[in-house]
Amino acid sequence: MSHSSVSNNENVLPTAEDDATFEDRAAFIQRAFGSTEDLMKVPLSFNNKQGVLFYLAVISDLEKIQRSILFPLMKYRDLEVEQIPLTAEAKSKIMLKDSIYTLIQGNSIVVLEGCEELYSFNTVKENTRSSVEPDSEKTVRGSHIGFVENLSTNLGFIRRGIESRHLRIHYERIGQYTNNQIAIVYIDGIASPALVRKLKERISTLSIDMTFSPGYLEELLEDVPYSPFPHLLYTERPDRAIAQLIEGRIVIMAEGSSDVLVLPVSFFSFFQTTDDYNSRIITGSFFRFLRLISFIISLLLPSLYIAVIGFHFEIIPKEILVLVKNSVENIPFPPLIEAMIMAFTIELIREAGIRLPTPIGQTIGIVGGLIIGDAIVSAGLVSNIMVIVIALTAISSFTIASYEMSNTVRILNYPIMLSAATFGFVGIIFSLMFIVGHLCKLESLGTPYFTPLAPFNIKGLKDAIIRFPIWLLKDRPRELRVKNKRRLYRPRRWENNEN
Amino acid sequence: MKIDTQITKLQMFTFLIQTQIGVAFLSLPHEIHNYAKGDSWMSLLLTGVFMELFIIFYILLTNRFPKQHLFTILESVLGKIVGRCLTLIYAGYFLLTGTTILVLFVSMLKKWMLIYTPYWVILLLMVSIGIYIATENLQVIARFSFIATIVILTFIVVAPIAFKDGNLHYIMPVGDAGLMNIINGAAHATLAWQGMELFLLIAPFVISTGREKMKVFTLANLFITLFYAFITFTCLIYFSGNELVLLPQPVLYLLKSFSFTIIERPDLVLISFWIILVGTSFISYLYGASMAGAFLFKKWPRRSYVYLSAITCFVAALFFNSVQEITKLTKYVTYTGLIFLMVIPAALLFISFLFQKRQRGEIDVEN
Structure with a gap:
């Protein structure tokens, strides 16, 4: 077992001798697993001796238990356990101290009165339903297993x-x-x-x-x-x-x-992916950072554009000004309406494509993205810069690792755009203040949501904005108030040996 | 009983600097320059040193009453009736300061960014964000202050760009203004330190010992002093003395003169950031006023006093907004600020020493 669990005094097992009574030995196993509810305990009576059968329900095959333990034991009540004809690989004798590990592997254990050793039976459950890689959380490296519906x-x-x-x-x-x-x-x-x-x-x-x-x-x-x-x-x-x-x-x-x-x-959990840890430190950090930047871009880009066009034209340098002016000049709508049209169109395309079979979904993408995008500009309804802005926003929002968070960002976009169109930069800043204030207020099951930024926790930042090397992520997140704070001790101890 | 909304030392630091750096700092170099000319930066350093003295007073006072905040201290030292009256006056002072912040903020914003937006709309924006955050407990306010501190860092990063066009001769010869003028300038700079008095309110909620509080408070003061002196120094070497007389918000004019490849007018961005600094100050004062209200009349929760205070500030700011009234209001706040910043805490300390008053037993305060 890992170092960390050994260091935790509260969970140190009570010592149990192999010659303890059978009740004690049963209690030992029971206590080792604490309050977990998947440890099954079936009382048996065999050869005039009492016994208990233990197994972990979620990883043991009930069929096998029935077939290779319960049924033979019932059938040959008068024989010794050794004499019962069971399949050869299915049965072995183990000592009490090994029983816990054996159980965790998916085996079943029978504790018998008057028997010094315990009987372990191979009842490991084979996976029947093949699991598929989840669509919403694909990774490049690492396992491609997803949860199933059972x-x-x-x-x-x-x-x-x-x-x-x-x-x-x-x-x-x-x-x-x-x-x-x-x-x-x-x-x-x-x-x-x-x-x-x-x-x-x-x-x-x-x-x-x-x-x-x-x-x-x-x-x-x-x-x-x-x-x-x-x-x-x-x-x-x-x-x-x-x-x-x-x-x-x-x-x-x-x-x-x-x-x-x-x-x-916390807020930052939504930006972590399994790939961050599977890829190299620098690449992992870069992609994590990219996702946070994309959050900010998708939150602010359209509103910044609206504010600049509507209120603060003077902020654009001369060279870009000409470009923007040419693009915006002949558009009949104010920038807010333009942005709303485009953002809404993108939402429509997304929503239309999401439940359709893939081939049709692709068609929708092409019709929506290419045709509408191109036509709306050449018709002069929306400026081409606005198309770029909204497309960038949409792409950035999909870069965020979590589907829920990317939806949040796109929905928050509308009020920010509205306030940017009413008050310019001032509106954006006030919306940001409301959002940050809200994030500071939020709690998830009583733990602060915006940590490690607010409340500030410099150790927590190691796995928030960029991903530090794994051997430096020594502590568990502080806000969780965990009992065992340390997760790693000296992960790269070999370095000392090789110098 | 354990108070469960406590704040850390770092949060106390950011809360204090965010409360102090607020509406006044954009025009600070101009104000001080009126008195101390090229030596304004020295005036500010002097004020910082002078304030350190009061920090010692504050710490001594809170160490005598480690689990009490300002209003319970007032009651313990001066008795129930006088203490409560003073609490009421404190509430009035917090409201006055809040109103001044609002008025100055809106007038500045109307000048620089939102020329055509109605006065009350901008006011409403600020009041609503104030209510939104000040209704929460101190922890949330402190968290918000922490994040807002990033804004101060952008000012510190951007301002040195002026050095390359700066002219050190503008502040030469050092000490030219004369000692009296420097002191005069220092006296007028105390308004920029206003917000320090809120330390007395949050002191019992900070997880630290008295010594640590002293350290954090001093660090906060050092930060503020250096920040003000730095900004003023930058303005002084960038603008000539004659220019500074004409520029009411030299910090913004300074930023306006920069231009980057993608941002032609950084002042517009930074004045937006400045809104956050004003917001945090306003939130702190709303917090102070509502604490006073909740302490005086325990019947309603603090939240309801935040609404009441915010509405009071809103209505007051709606009425006093002409140029003359703004100058009058600023003057009142400066003078009353002197009383609440220095006179009352010093007097409290003196009286508690004189009559040997210190905290007896356990007194629980809520925030």
């Missing part, structure tokens, strides 16, 4: 990724009629117990007739539902969910949904 399979992904007994899965049922199962997943010893408690409390007080996705849940759980900014993160990637869990966040999964919810998150 809760237990998804939990299996997490269990396989985090082979630690500290992983906790807590089930809950929501929806009076749909009665959907959801799972709250976190790592005991890292995630802040206060946050976990808060979330469980929020979930347990929900009273609603149906839920069908985490998105439905999101609205019920978030702190400021009217905020334009997303404060819970969706991901379809197990590797991302796992990384978030290790950082100390909590993941909510729901039956029937391939999206999982991560919380609490």
